[in-house]
Amino acid sequence: MTHDLTVRAPAKINLHLGVGRVRDDGFHPLDTVYQALSIYDDLSVGSAAEVRLSISVADYIDRAGVPDGEDNLVSRAVAAMARHHGRELPVDLVLDKSIPLAGGMAGGSADAAAALLAVDRWHDLRTSDDALLALAAGLGSDVPFSLVGGTARGVGRGEVVVPVEDTGAWWWVAVPSTEGLSTPTVYRHFDTMRPDAPEVPASAEPLLEALASGEPVRLARALHNDLQEPAIDLRPELGDLIVRGEAEGALRGIVSGSGPTVVFLCDSADGATATGRALAGAGHDVVLTATGPVAGVHVVS
Ligand code: ATP
Numbered sequence: 683m684t685h686d687l688t689v690r691a692p693a694k695i696n697l698h699l700g701v702g703r704v705r706d707d708g709f710h711p712l713d714t715v716y717q718a719l720s721i722y723d724d725l726s727v728g729s730a731a732e733v734r735l736s737i738s739v740a741d742y743i744d745r746a747g748v749p750d751g752e753d754n755l756v757s758r759a760v761a762a763m764a765r766h767h768g769r770e771l772p773v774d775l776v777l778d779k780s781i782p783l784a785g786g787m788a789g790g791s792a793d794a795a796a797a798l799l800a801v802d803r804w805h806d807l808r809t810s811d812d813a814l815l816a817l818a819a820g821l822g823s824d825v826p827f828s829l830v831g832g833t834a835r836g837v838g839r840g841e842v843v844v845p846v847e848d849t850g851a852w853w854w855v856a857v858p859s860t861e862g863l864s865t866p867t868v869y870r871h872f873d874t875m876r877p878d879a880p881e882v883p884a885s886a887e888p889l890l891e892a893l894a895s896g897e898p899v900r901l902a903r904a905l906h907n908d909l910q911e912p913a914i915d916l917r918p919e920l921g922d923l924i925v926r927g928e929a930e931g932a933l934r935g936i937v938s939g940s941g942p943t944v945v946f947l948c949d950s951a952d953g954a955t956a957t958g959r960a961l962a963g964a965g966h967d968v969v970l971t972a973t974g975p976v977a978g979v980h981v982v983s
Contacts, residue, residue: 685726685727685728686727686983687726687800687804687983688725688726688727688983689724689725689726689796689797689799689980689981689982690722690723690725690979690980691723691724691725691781691792691795691796691828692718692719692720692721692722692792692828692831692977692978692979693718693719693722693781693789693856694717694718694719694787694791694792694824694827694828694939695716695719695938696714696715696717696938696939697715697716697889697901697904697905697906698714698715698886698904698906698907699712699906699908699939700714700883700906700908701872701879701883701884701908701909702880702883703876703880704873710839710869710872710883711837711838711881711882711883712823712836712837712838712839712840713835713836713885713886714836714837714840714886715835715836715846715886715890715893716827716836716840717848717852717975718827718828718831718833718974718975718976718977718978719787719854719856719972719973719975719976720972720976721780721781721787721856722780722781723777723778723779723780723789723792723793723796724777724778724780725777725793725800726775726776726778727775727803727804728773728776729772729773729774730774732772733761733771733772734773734774734775735751735754735756735757735775735777736775736777737750737754737776737777737778738776738777738778738779739778742860742967743779743780743782743783747783747784748779754777755793755794755797755821756775756794756796756797759793759797759798759821759825760775760797760801762798762817762820762821763798763801763802763807763817767807771801771805771807773800775797779793782858782970784862784864785858785859785863785938785941785943786863786865786913786937786938786939786940786941787856787938787943788824788828788939790822791821791822791823791825792828794818794821794822794825795825795826795829795978795979796828798817798825798979799814799829799979799980799981802814815843818841819841823836823838823840823841824840824841826841826842826843827840827978828978828979829978830843830978831975831977831978831979832845832977833845833846833848833893833974834846835890846890847893847894848894848975850896850898850901850975851973852947852974852975853898853947853949853951853953853971853973854945854947854954854973854974855927855932855945855946855948855954855958855961855969855970855971855972856938856943856946856969856970856972857927857944857945857946857961857966857968857970858942858943858970859917859920859942859943860967862942863917863940863942865939867916868909868916868941869912871912871913872908872909872911874912875912875915876911876912879908883908884908888904888906889904889905889906891904892904898947898948898949898950899933902933902934903934905934905936905947907936907937907939909941910936910937913937913940913941913942914937917941917942920937923935923944923966924936924937924944926961926964927944927961928946930956930960931953931956931957931960932946932953932957933946933947933948933949933953934946934947955971958971
């Protein structure tokens with residue numbers, strides 16, 4: 683079947699992830715700065731009599747880890763749009779995944795955002811931006827950012843997203859793990875390790891200042907992730923990987939979100955290529971070079 687419309691969805695990393703003490707409702711207050719990176723999932727749309735979803739994945743992704751049918755965030759996004767508009771929205775969807783799975787790069791959230799945009803365009807629904815953002819927040823805390831893209835500050839549970847100025851063109855190397863790490867597990871471990879965590883999460887202000895300077899060395903110093911310690915405690919090899927990448931020329935390595943993907947900020951495109959090659963040579967089978975910030979979910983054809 684030919685598909686006439688493709689929506690591209692970027693991976694995200696957190697340049698700053700300040701996590702506050704868990705609230706009574708089970709959520710953690712966040713102060714975070716997201717950046718969208720040039721690692722993408724593509725969602726293609728064609729006509730169908732009902733909602734259909736087929737999935738293909740890059741060779742480094744375990745297809746078995748991606749849920750089919752109604753459990754997939756793409757299907758949940760289509761169902762949310764159908765409820766919002768009070769009508770059925772039949773589509774044939776083909777999801778092609780390259781964002782590492784369960785890797786702290788919000789691939790599922792990106793796919794949900796892509797599905798909202800894809801269905802809106804396909805059925806010419808003209809959903810308002812505010813309604814799209816509200817639907818996105820209902821699907822997951824990282825989904826609104828996937829719509830917005832670029833570099834943005836997220837507060838609340840991360841779902842209240844405000845774009846921030848970022849004129850830099852930053853170069854990254856991302857090293858996924860073969861085995862995922864579940865986000866709730868890492869948060870639970872954070873609660874155990876940091877019972878004294880402040881109610882108000884660590885502010886993103888220092889990171890924003892470093893970002894505005896445009897200097898990679900300053901940005902490297904300001905990167906911050908409160909989930910890094912619990913992620914490394916659960917998976918000590920991530921700490922070794924960070925040390926290795928920094929020894930291979932990266933300015934700074936940091937766990938991406940809840941991990942286990944580790945991202946390295948490099949000083950240039952050449953620097954990223956060199957660090958990526960060195961890590962690949964050191965036995966890391968999958969090493970992705972990326973730039974950021976890039977646009978949020980967008981139509982490519
Ligand atoms: P986050 O950083 O938002 O916590 P993540 O990058 O750690 O997410 P994802 O790849 O988004 O992890 O997947 C988390 C889980 O969501 C998967 O293990 C899978 O069970 C489920 N899931 C549902 N829909 C999708 C999808 N379209 N792609 C990937 N995972 C999906």
